[in-house]
Amino acid sequence: MSYITIEDVSRVYPKKGGDFTALDHVSLTIERGEFICLLGPSGCGKSTLLSILAGFDRPTSGSAKIDGETIEAPSIRRVTIFQNYGLLPWRTVGKNVELGLESLQLPREEREEKARRYLKLVGLESFFDHYPAELSGGMQQRVAIARALAVDPDILFMDEPFAALDAITRMKLQDEISAICREQKKTIIFVTHDIDEAVVLADRIAIMTPNPGKIKTVLPVDLHGRRDRTSPDFLHIRDRVFTAFSLKPEDKTEYYI
Numbered sequence: 001m002s003y004i005t006i007e008d009v010s011r012v013y014p015k016k017g018g019d020f021t022a023l024d025h026v027s028l029t030i031e032r033g034e035f036i037c038l039l040g041p042s043g044c045g046k047s048t049l050l051s052i053l054a055g056f057d058r059p060t061s062g063s064a065k066i067d068g069e070t071i072e073a074p075s076i077r078r079v080t081i082f083q084n085y086g087l088l089p090w091r092t093v094g095k096n097v098e099l100g101l102e103s104l105q106l107p108r109e110e111r112e113e114k115a116r117r118y119l120k121l122v123g124l125e126s127f128f129d130h131y132p133a134e135l136s137g138g139m140q141q142r143v144a145i146a147r148a149l150a151v152d153p154d155i156l157f158m159d160e161p162f163a164a165l166d167a168i169t170r171m172k173l174q175d176e177i178s179a180i181c182r183e184q185k186k187t188i189i190f191v192t193h194d195i196d197e198a199v200v201l202a203d204r205i206a207i208m209t210p211n212p213g214k215i216k217t218v219l220p221v222d223l224h225g226r227r228d229r230t231s232p233d234f235l236h237i238r239d240r241v242f243t244a245f246s247l248k249p250e251d252k253t254e255y256y257i
C-alpha cells in the first residue's frame with residue numbers, strides 16, 4: 001500500500017446558480033520520501049488538493065489517506081509552508097524556529113540547540129537574535145523552512161513558497177530546498193505554477209488542468225543529483241511538460257520543393 005492514497009477525490013463548492021467543482025475525481029498515490037509537485041495554472045485546484053492532504057479541508061466525495069488512515073485534521077507530524085512565510089514579527093528568528101518545538105514541550109536548552117542547528121542548515125545561524133523585519137524575503141522563507149524542519153515532520157506541504165521572491169533568489173532557494181529535503185528524506189508535496197520550478201524539484205510532477213480541476217497526467221522526472229537547468233535532459237523534460245499543457249506552437253513549417 002502506498003504512503004499517501006488519493007482515491008477519486010472530488011471537492012464541490014455550493015454556489016448560487018449551480019455548484020462549482022474545484023476537484024473532479026482526482027486519484028494519485030505518493031510513496032514515502034517522494035518529492036511531488038502539483039503543477040498547473042491558476043484555479044486548477046492545486047491548493048484545494050493540498051488543503052485536503054494537510055487536513056484543513058475535506059473532500060466532498062472520494063478518500064484521502066496517509067498511512068492507511070483517513071485524513072481528518074491537521075497534525076503536528078505534518079507541516080505546511082505558505083508563500084507569506086508566516087513568521088511572528090515580534091519574535092526573534094531563533095524564537096520563531098523554536099515555536100513548533102514549544103508545542104512539542106521540549107526543554108528550553110534543547111529547543112535552542114535545535115533552532116541553532118536548523119538555522120545553520122539554511123545558512124542563517126548568525127541571525128538567531130535578529131527580528132524577521134531585518135531579513136530579506138528569501139531569508140525569511142529560509143527561517144520558515146528551518147522552523148518546519150526543526151519539528152522533524154513526516155510530510156512537508158508547500159504552497160507556492162517561493163512565489164513572492166525574485167527569480168535569482170528563487171532559483172537559489174529551489175536548489176537549497178532540493179538538497180536539504182533529499183538529505184533529510186522528507187515526503188514533500190509542493191504546489192507551483194512554475195514549470196521550471198517543478199522540473200528542478202520533483203521526483204514526479206502531477207500536471208493539473210482547470211474547469212474542472214483534474215490531474216491530466218503524472219510525469220516522472222528522471223534526473224539525478226543537482227539539476228542543471230540548461231542540460232539537454234532537463235530541457236527534454238521541460239519540453240514534455242510544455243507538450244502536456246499544449247503550450248508548444250504547432251509545427252506550421254511549410255516545405256516547398
Ligand SMILES: Nc1ncnc2c1ncn2[C@@H]1O[C@H](COP(=O)(O)OP(=O)(O)OP(=O)(O)O)[C@@H](O)[C@H]1O
Pocket residue numbers: 013020021022040041042043044045046047048049193213
Ligand atoms: N472556499 C471556496 N469557495 C468557493 N470556491 C472556491 C473556494 N476555494 C477555492 N474555490 C475555487 O476552486 C477553484 C480552485 O481553487 P484553488 O485555490 O485550489 O486553485 P489553485 O490551482 O491553487 O489556484 P492558484 O494557483 O490561483 O492559487 C478556483 O476556481 C477557486 O475559485
